[in-house]
Amino acid sequence: MGQSPKNLEPTRSALHFFGAELRRLRQALGMSQADLGKLVFVHKDLIRKIEGAERRPNEELVNRCDHALAAGGALRRLWPMLERERRLRLSRDAAGPGLVFRSEATDRPVLDWLLASTHDARQHRGDDEVATAAAEKLGQLRGVDHVHGAGQTYPAVAAVLDTDLDALVARAPAIAAGFLELAGYEAVDLGVDGRAQRHYLRALDVVTGAGDRLYGGYLIAVSLAHLALHCGDPEQAARLAAAALRGTEHQATPAVRAAFRAVLARAHARRGDEAACATALLQVEADLARGKPEEEPPWIRYFGEADLADEKAHCFFDLGLHELAQREANLAITLLDPGRARRLAIDTALQASSLARAGQIDHACAVGREAVDHAAGVASFRSAHRIGLMMAELQPYSDLAAVRDLAEYVHTQMPAAVTQQSP
Structure with a gap:
């Protein structure tokens, strides 16, 4: 007698979703697990284990299954999700440095930032032609990234880091940090979380050395904390946002505090703490109501109603408040x-x-x-x-x-x- 199919939760993990899709496509063609195994040159037990989310297929097997089931790329498209999930699991084991996101890698750099000078370097910028040209290129690349995604722009950003980073750190550290922040954001957009963390931490090192307290807080509370959320570590995200709020208590402007607290709200929501999330969101709204865009650092002026609605939508989705999530997502879409x-x-x-x-x-x-x-x-x-x-x-x-x-x-x-x- 054959074994009963294992119940799957497609939203639990990429592995569960892949198993459910593989089973659905196979059954739609009237194939048995043995039939599919013969077509892709593996034993039927391996097919059973993959469909039950007990084994992770390699890329070659994913491609063979996609072809055998005439899936038209439906299974191949899931491979990057499976691979990223595998890398995140490696982070709990003995993965080498830089391969994956590691929460503990942020601890020392954040402590160094907290202990560094509190000089406010918002007005520091390079005024020579090289710095001016770099600032213009950074703005252009940000614009292209927003429209076309990191697959289009990351190679150009990486080229700047390879050839010009050291000079920019010496002559215009804020611009150097801006390129590193963009590189980190784009690495997230490519699904390369460990590389994103390296870029963000290098940017934090640059601004810490330059004494730019406020931008350092942004890198901690927004860039690194969002990355922690993206990698499934809301506890670390909450710690990072709280550290940035404490470390910029006397420098933070309303929009900066609002952005930091929005990430804190996201962390609370991911942990299922509805009350703490609601409190943080109320503080975000109060901060934004007090803010004057012309008095904010240029790098935070983007944060407004559309971004708040986006953050709220994610919070409410994680809390299971779907009517509110749909309302805020629709508002964000309308305002973007x-x-x-x-x-x-x-x-x-x-x-x-x-x-x-x-x-x-x-x-x-x-x-x-x-x-x-x-x-x-x-x-x-x-x-x-x-x-x-x-x-x-x-x-x-x-x-x-x-x-x-x-x-x-x-x-x-x-x-x-x-x-x-x-x-």
């Missing part, structure tokens, strides 16, 4: 610049995921199609990952026509996934 394709893709997919969790499947699929339209135009692992999470929410309803149609739309419209092998 139409050119911010990656952010629109992420927020629209989050809204669709929330609708799916609330059982509004037809509406979720309609919104999900809009998310795919946004994501199709950007070279971004984060966008593709968010679409994958959205489809994981809908996987239990894969027998419905609307979900099948959306899955087919994803397969035909989404570009090849941006992977960890990117430069």
Whole structure:
């Protein structure tokens, strides 16, 4: 007698989602596990274990299964998610430095920042032609990144770091840190979390040495704390945001405090602490109400209603408050610049995921199609990952026509996934 199929939770992990999709595609063709095993040259027990999320396939087997099941790339598209999940698991074991995100790697640099001079270097900038040209290039690359994703711009940013970083650190440390921050943000967008952490920590070292207390706090509370959240460590994210708030108590402007507290709210939500999250969000709103954009550092002036709505939507989604999550996601989408394709893709997919969790499947699929339209135009692992999470929410309803149609739309419209092998 054959073993009963293991119950899967597609939203639990990429491995569970892959197993559920593999099983769905195989059964749709009327194949047994033995039939598929023969086609891809493995034993049926391995197929059973992969479908049960007990074994992780390698990339070659993923490709063979995709071909054998005529999946049109549906399984291959999940490989970057599987690989990133594997790297995160390695971080708990004996992974070498730099391969993966490691929470403990931030502890000493943050302590060094806390103990360093409290000089406020917001006005420090390089005025020579080299620094001016670098600042203009940094602004241009940020703009391209927002529209097209890191797959388009990271090589150019990496080239600047390779050739000009040392000179910029000496002549214009704020601009050097800006390039490093952008490189870290783009590494996150490529799914290379360990590389992102290295870029962010190098930026923190630069601004700590330059005495730029406030920008250092931003790198800790926003860049590194968001990365900790992205890598599944809300405890570390909360510690980082709290450290930055304490360390900039006498320098932080309203918008800076608001951005720091928004990350703290996200950490509370991820931990399931609704009361602490609500308190932090109220403080964010109060901070923003007191702020004057012209008095804020240039690097924080972006943080406004659209960004707050985005942070709230993620908080409410994590807390299971789906009506509120959908409202805030819709507000963020409405307020965002139409050119911010990656952010629109992420927020629209989050809204669709929330609708799916609330059982509004037809509406979720309609919104999900809009998310795919946004994501199709950007070279971004984060966008593709968010679409994958959205489809994981809908996987239990894969027998419905609307979900099948959306899955087919994803397969035909989404570009090849941006992977960890990117430069």
